[in-house]
Amino acid sequence: MKPVKVGLLGLGTVGCGTVNVLLRNGEEIARRAGRQIQVSQASVRELDKRRNCPTDGIALTQDSTAIVSSPEIDVVVELIGGHDPARQLVLQAIAAGKHIVTANKALIAVHGNEIFRAAREKGVMVAFEAAVGGGIPIIKAIREGLSGNRIEWVAGIINGTGNFILTEMRDRGRSFDEVLADAQRLGYAEADPSFDVAGIDAAHKLTILASIAFGIPLQFEKTYTEGIADVTRADVKYAEELGYRIKHLGIARHAENGVELRVHPTLIPERRLIANVNGIMNAILIKGDALGPTMYYGAGAGADPTASAIVADLVDVVRTLTADPNNRVPHLAFHADALSDLKILSMEDVQTSYYLRMRVHDRPGVLAEIAQLLASQQISIEAVIQKEPAEGENVVPLIMLTHRVLEKNMNAALTQIETLESIQGKVVRLRMEHLDSDWK
Numbered sequence: 001m002k003p004v005k006v007g008l009l010g011l012g013t014v015g016c017g018t019v020n021v022l023l024r025n026g027e028e029i030a031r032r033a034g035r036q037i038q039v040s041q042a043s044v045r046e047l048d049k050r051r052n053c054p055t056d057g058i059a060l061t062q063d064s065t066a067i068v069s070s071p072e073i074d075v076v077v078e079l080i081g082g083h084d085p086a087r088q089l090v091l092q093a094i095a096a097g098k099h100i101v102t103a104n105k106a107l108i109a110v111h112g113n114e115i116f117r118a119a120r121e122k123g124v125m126v127a128f129e130a131a132v133g134g135g136i137p138i139i140k141a142i143r144e145g146l147s148g149n150r151i152e153w154v155a156g157i158i159n160g161t162g163n164f165i166l167t168e169m170r171d172r173g174r175s176f177d178e179v180l181a182d183a184q185r186l187g188y189a190e191a192d193p194s195f196d197v198a199g200i201d202a203a204h205k206l207t208i209l210a211s212i213a214f215g216i217p218l219q220f221e222k223t224y225t226e227g228i229a230d231v232t233r234a235d236v237k238y239a240e241e242l243g244y245r246i247k248h249l250g251i252a253r254h255a256e257n258g259v260e261l262r263v264h265p266t267l268i269p270e271r272r273l274i275a276n277v278n279g280i281m282n283a284i285l286i287k288g289d290a291l292g293p294t295m296y297y298g299a300g301a302g303a304d305p306t307a308s309a310i311v312a313d314l315v316d317v318v319r320t321l322t323a324d325p326n327n328r329v330p331h332l333a334f335h336a337d338a339l340s341d342l343k344i345l346s347m348e349d350v351q352t353s354y355y356l357r358m359r360v361h362d363r364p365g366v367l368a369e370i371a372q373l374l375a376s377q378q379i380s381i382e383a384v385i386q387k388e389p390a391e392g393e394n395v396v397p398l399i400m401l402t403h404r405v406l407e408k409n410m411n412a413a414l415t416q417i418e419t420l421e422s423i424q425g426k427v428v429r430l431r432m433e434h435l436d437s438d439w440k
Contacts, residue, residue: 010079016053017303127313135305149288156284206250215334
């Protein structure tokens, strides 16, 4: 049978990884797919650049539109990243009847609804396993492996750069700025690291996970996003003293009154498996009503891990080339006409526990004042640590953990607390989740 011809838009780290995996495991992949898969064309910025993969038999071009319109190409693999020109090229390829494989989480999270609609009209597939979790097969796990479950929540470490920074801060007692500089030197963070440390990258991925978990349209603009730049060594240390670790989590939860979509630093009990996922690794917890909690762990980036997911998508596409488009696995797990209009909750309507750190004057009655203001907003205290003042000082750190409460109640309480004469500066607030099997 004639091989399936693939055109790559981009032949950088991931593109070369894809070529190498297809060459190294070609026989095994063909046995799984039923046909050989060959990269026959690739678009590049520089034709003469030295690459980490062989390019024999691959026609290189600087014209991406030539690939998406080529009658020879069956599947276009988009590895450019970002919104444009990736969006235009993908839509052009779909219009030309090409199937799409992409690792572009920003493209899917922001423009996925439009892209999937165009793909349905043309009867082509858009596969995006590599867009979330690198090589972890999390899309397939939720969309197919857990299709008998009602997904209750998803919580994940889905950005390796942020996880590396928080791990180094905890293990080595270093500051955020020091570790970020190291991450850039090691190639874990870009020169402009804002997408990683501000949580935007994780929010793109969470948007996709929530959509396939709950059967809702992609709604990136409604995802609450908070980064890790304000997490200090002191917060990491106090969290450890209290039996918690700070992780930058993406959380999607099917609550009674809607769906929570939020990315923020989160205290997790140190005994939880996900609290012990360190360095650049990713991990995603999923709670289904039938199966219960499961965790998916692995490399969230890199040439071969990401290529693993891209090649798996290529195999899926090849297997279904002759299938009736109406009988394929839906892009977002649920059929398009069955997507739900569940409300996305504002952060003020989310209920969670809190870690609070404040600097207070060391005098009688201060703790009672704060406790009274918290109680006025129905906030109960779970634990308190008050440190001894440094020599010659009368201001001390006070750390509190609270029970679960609506965020709007906590906002109101903190506004009042910060007006107290006994409080110096702003109150540091981090959210806290236990992620146990009873969390619904």
